[in-house]
Amino acid sequence: MAEKIKKAATEASLKIAEQLRRIFYDYIVDIKEFRGQVLVVVNKEKIKEIIKYLKEEQGFNHLQDLCGVDYYPQKPRFEVVYSLFSIWRRLYIRLKVKVDEEDPEIESISDLWQSANWLERECFDMFGLRFKGHPDLKRILMPEDWEGYPLRKDYPIEGKEVWKGFREIVESGV
């Protein structure tokens, strides 16, 4: 029974993905399915329009997650992953955008969901991706004067050097 429901949900998500391909033909790069979860790889230019379409026309009203992934030597280097869920249709869909290191800019969706505000800030903090149109893009978990982006793959696990603020405290001898 539960398996049947899961299968039906996957099929419904796939249908939505196909519909996306029909509407935004040139901007859909790939549609994949893994373990019942549908993934749509999208071109960077239209990401906001596609998310807006999914939110307003298809009822994906809950932004579950927004995060970055770094594939270091590959090009384009970064990915931004959006997990969307429709509370009343009980459907899940994942969108993915590839972002270059040279031009790490992507449109912000913080005016579609208020929760995206902090999620995008965290993404900026950890990967250095810039969100165009974000009201207050600054570091959130790391100190404001931190150098480097910790979740990048070329960032060493133990950090590069002792943080400036901590060094000041140690040197002041308090």
Place this chain on the structure above:
Amino acid sequence: MGKLEIEKLSDSNFILQMGPHHPATHGVLRLFCEFEGERVIKITPDIGYLHRGIEKLSETKTYPVAMTLTDRLDYISSMINNIGYCLAVERLLNIEPPPRAKFIRTVVSELTRLSSHLLWLATHALDIGAMTVFLYAFREREQILQFFEKICGARLTVSYPRIGGVRFDINSFVLDEIYKFMDTMLNRIDEYETLLTENRIWIARTKNIGVISAAEAVSLGLTGPALRASGVYYDVRKHMPYDAYNEVEFEVPLGENGDTYDRYLCRIREMRQSVFIVKQCIEKMPKGEIITDKAIDIDISPERKRLFVAEDSLWSGFIAFLDEKRELIPKGEIYSAVEAPKGELGFYIVSDGGGKPYRMRIRAPSFIHISAIPKLCEGHFLADVIAIIGTLDIVMGEADR
């Protein structure tokens, strides 16, 4: 001149720094508050004081070992964090725990929900000024922690579930004890309610405080009881069922007004439902294995395991991976969520075929709930800010990761 100064004085807003080590902020949360008189104009939360880089650290650990890091996320409900992580890895590996393990997991996760809600009730009431509830709630929480001790030997950072099952079986004596305790628990919940639900001071401090409409709650990304108090029916246990939640019956309590009082009522009702779930699980508990054969295990050292594990099983394959890079974990990515006491706890794992998670992203409910504080506090008094922090039930270990 004098007049000017007075005007200037009354124009300028009062600025208050609350935290990072204020007892009512439940950890190291700093709030930068701007007041006009005693009313809040603007609040800017500042987090990151407890940032330990768990997401980065887990990229250097193997899948079974990275589980211990999830204990340290929301350290008062570590059992559910572990289960959430295990479910994500299980979905990635396409394995399923045996039925008994599923039921045991459901029992322990509901016990965790009870203990977490008890701690929330205790501290929330203490912040508002009801000292008695604190002592009552800690009495029961202690008993639940003792059950955990009997089950796995640890009280807080349990690491009890395993990828593909659980670590130990629960014997029938402990199950009987839990079952008996659940009956007393129902009476105890009534006891808390006599202290608070119709208490005039409690109602004055919580009704119409931090009101949030359903549409706005969804937009803010609230989940768990904070969202359901606004009347939105969204519960991961019902919407994306995992473990044995398919096989038990329970209700999802909903609120109407979306204020602090409704969030309180929602959590209290949820505690009752948790009791019913635990009782049903113990009644229906099947016999059998507690961990699948395919499970990745950490209890035996790789050298010893190589002696008695067949070459072609996933088990030995995983060990073989530890030495040389071979593709044994399927490539792909998975998002898997559980209903933690605070809200929806999600794990997004990217695998590149190696034995370590290429990327482990944790969707922490507290992180998103803190981002909602400015909206909830708008136009309230300073004293209500404390009530709102309490009602969101935030844990900084999870928000900062």
